[in-house]
Amino acid sequence: MHKRIKLTIAYDGTRYCGWQIQENGITVEEMINKSLSGLLGEKICIMGASRTDAGVHALGNVAVFDTHTRIPPEKISYGLNQRLPEDITVQKSEEVPKEFHPRYAAAIKTYEYKILNRTFPQPICRLYTHFIYYPLDVEAMQKAAAYLVGEHDFKSFSSIGGQTKTSVRTITALDVEKEGDIITIRVSGTGFLYNMVRIISGTLIQVGQGYRTPESVQEIIEKRDRRFAGPTAPPRGLTLIGINFTGNDDKIIDMGGQV
Structure with a gap:
């Protein structure tokens, strides 16, 4: 058996x-x-x-x-x-249980994207953070992040290559915090599109640099076009923190593609 x-x-x-x-x-x-x-x-x-x-x-x-x-x-x-x-x-x-499959069971998945924001790089952080020397406006990034919380069509925040039937996803929480030289973008949701978290991070970085306004994020969502969002942030800053299985099997979902 x-x-x-x-x-x-x-x-x-x-x-x-x-x-x-x-x-x-x-x-x-x-x-x-x-x-x-x-x-x-x-x-x-x-x-x-x-x-x-x-x-x-x-x-x-x-x-x-x-x-x-x-x-x-x-x-x-x-x-x-x-x-x-x-x-x-x-x-x-x-x-x-034998019927449990982690990709299709209802769950909340949490990622963190870490940015080293200081004048010069720190060698011991180079593999786990994205270094940016230009000062970032964390308050503006927080305001922009608020527009992404909830259920939206995130087509603008997905790279070509995703194979999901729909680009509608639900972000349950999205926070931007700074401690010392480290800015952490923490995002939780029921599923993510291909490169979605890294594109969200790249967009929020541009807001922090002043290239975009926080309010422009709403327009990016409405455009449903990848060309209007920010760049895909480098992979080294991204960590899958954990997956919380809700046990609510009547809400079976596709957890999404690579991030």
């Missing part, structure tokens, strides 16, 4: 070509599949909640897999971490 195991996974995405297996380079999914297959002695193919893009990090991505192993579910993480490289670590392993 097989069982379904859920993994909560943290990784530094710097050296990976994203989550999803592909031919042009090593990926997080590939590393976990190989390590799990070796540990359990059976071919394992995990199913992930979020297909993070190349260079994007995670503190709490989620994946599931089916197995016939007799190893206790909670012990799988210990054996797996001994086989994984040091930039990927399973934070928790647990058994879940």
